[in-house]
Amino acid sequence: MKAVVFEEFGGPEVLKYVDLPKPVPGPGQVLVKTMSAGVCKADWRVRTGRSQWLTSPFPVTVGYESAGVIEALGEGVTGFSVGQPVHVLHMAVYGTNADYMAVTADDVAPLPEGMDFDAAAAAFNYFVAWGLLEQVVQASPGQSLYIGGAAGGIGTAVIQLAQHKGVEVIASASTEEKCAYLRGLGVEKVFNYKAEDDVAAVKRLSGGRGVDYVYDQVAGPAFCRQFDMLATYGQIILYNYLGGYPEDREIIHLLQSKCEGCYGIRYFSIHVHDTDPAGFRKVKERVLGLIASGAVKPPIYKVLPLSEARRAHEMIEAGEVLGKLVLHPEG
Ligand SMILES: NC(=O)c1ccc[n+]([C@@H]2O[C@H](COP(=O)([O-])OP(=O)(O)OC[C@H]3O[C@@H](n4cnc5c(N)ncnc54)[C@H](OP(=O)(O)O)[C@@H]3O)[C@@H](O)[C@H]2O)c1
Structure with missing residues (x-):
């Protein structure tokens, strides 16, 4: 073979x-x-x-x-x-x-x-997206999220599952072609993060409120800026750190200085299922069912x-x- x-x-x-x-x-x-x-x-x-x-x-x-x-x-x-x-x-x-x-x-x-x-x-992308939206947090109708660099596999899956659940999406990408792709998925609040400051754009597109969840695969030196995208009780949910670690390592001090927002940070990995094969089987069944039914394509x-x-x-x-x-x- x-x-x-x-x-x-x-x-x-x-x-x-x-x-x-x-x-x-x-x-x-x-x-x-x-x-x-x-x-x-x-x-x-x-x-x-x-x-x-x-x-x-x-x-x-x-x-x-x-x-x-x-x-x-x-x-x-x-x-x-x-x-x-x-x-x-x-x-x-x-x-x-x-x-x-x-x-x-x-x-x-x-x-x-x-x-x-x-x-x-x-389907793997949708297993990850399910974890991000259903397991780390329980994103619910009327809540909102921001996801950057969203035109790839997992970004697409997060957007489609969020739309299916009635969660409002703000998404960005690095090129006009990718932004057009995101609009084609039905996302109305799209911006090019190379052309517009992402914190300002998320504030603008959320009417100044901020979002409930920021999904981030980059982290990097400017990670902590993203707290300013969050609504009260908002959370940043990491699923990689392609850009490396935050410059500001005093995260606890920073969280305290913004304590009126009561923000959170989570890190999701699909390997959370390594110790829970029965739970993962249920996730697979639900997600494969959603895809097979055409609810997400x-x-x-x-x-x-x-x-x-x-x-x-x-x-x-x-x-x-x-x-x-x-x-x-x-x-
Ligand atoms: N936590 C988990 O369990 C889990 C499981 C599987 C995968 N992952 C991670 O999820 C991420 C997305 O995976 P995927 O398969 O969806 O990837 P993909 O299809 O290649 O899409 C990645 C997107 O990320 C954006 N991006 C931002 N910074 C980047 C960088 N430094 N290098 C490359 N792309 C960058 C790109 O869009 P722009 O050009 O618009 O920025 C690209 O469209 C990866 O980091 C992967 O390692 C995590």
């Missing part, structure tokens, strides 16, 4: 499209034939050696997520059947960018009947052949992907 592997950490050039033996499912595993594999920013973390969860030795087959069909069951597997369409997410072994993957049954979720494989391969930016995984990683690194990028095996 074909697979995309890397034998050293580095840029997209370390990815190789190679032949590997077709895996045989071991006890407790299922063999899944890949129909569509998602590519996401988190793949970059793994490929560059930034993931603390990688457990496989080199060569590592890349890829967190995919959707496909069960081709064989390993010893002791119950509750699944050959021919069943499933979603695969593995956050330690990876390996979905291949024609086939043998994966523990716990990391496989049944797809609702008739679900599109590309939409299913985008993952926009597919491009479908590339699996052999072009390197190009897919270059596109993710260039920040050009609007929504979700997926790979299709060629076999």
Whole structure:
């Protein structure tokens, strides 16, 4: 079978499209034939050696997520059947960018009947968005959020789930093309954060009140400015820190100096489910159901052949992907 592997950490050039033996499912595993594999920013973390969860030795087959069909069951597997369409997410072994993957049954979720494989391969973003909106906080109708750099996979998922819940969205991006994409998702309050100060824009677009939640993947030196985007009891919810740490490390002093706002900071990681597989199964079921019903529709930016995984990683690194990028095996 074909697979995309890397034998050293580095840029997209370390990815190789190679032949590997077709895996045989071991006890407790299922063999899944890949129909569509998602590519996401988190793949970059793994490929560059930034993931603390990688457990496989080199060569590592890349890829967190995919959707496909069960081709064989390993010893002791119950509750699944050959021919069943499933979603695969593995956050330690990876390996979905291949024609086939043998994966523990716990990391496989049944797809609702008739679900599109590309939409299913985008579900990981919506699991994260679900955590951000439903688990870290319970965002509710009438509340508001701001999300910056929102035209990527997770930004899109947060926007769509928020709209589905009746939460008001303010979103930004770095280019006019990305802002147009955000408007196309139905967001009315959009601004280009390169052209307008983000704190001023969020204040303006929230009528001076501020928002209940700021979703932030960047943090960075200017992190603390974002307190000025918040309404009373507002929270900043981090899901990465691409820009590094805040310059102002005296955060507690700063929070005290703004104590009339009673602000909070949370950090969400999907790895919160590592110790709660039953809870994660319920999240997957709810989210896959929402996507299958058409309540939220993952926009597919491009479908590339699996052999072009390197190009897919270059596109993710260039920040050009609007929504979700997926790979299709060629076999
Ligand atoms: N916490 C978790 O459990 C979890 C799970 C999965 C992924 N993540 C993280 O979630 C983030 C989004 O993932 P994704 O798959 O949605 O990514 P994506 O599709 O590549 O989108 C990322 C977007 O972020 C913006 N951005 C802002 N600063 C950036 C920077 N320094 N480098 C690159 N892009 C930047 C870009 O938009 P602009 O050009 O408009 O700024 C881009 O559109 C990533 O940081 C990823 O590591 C977190």
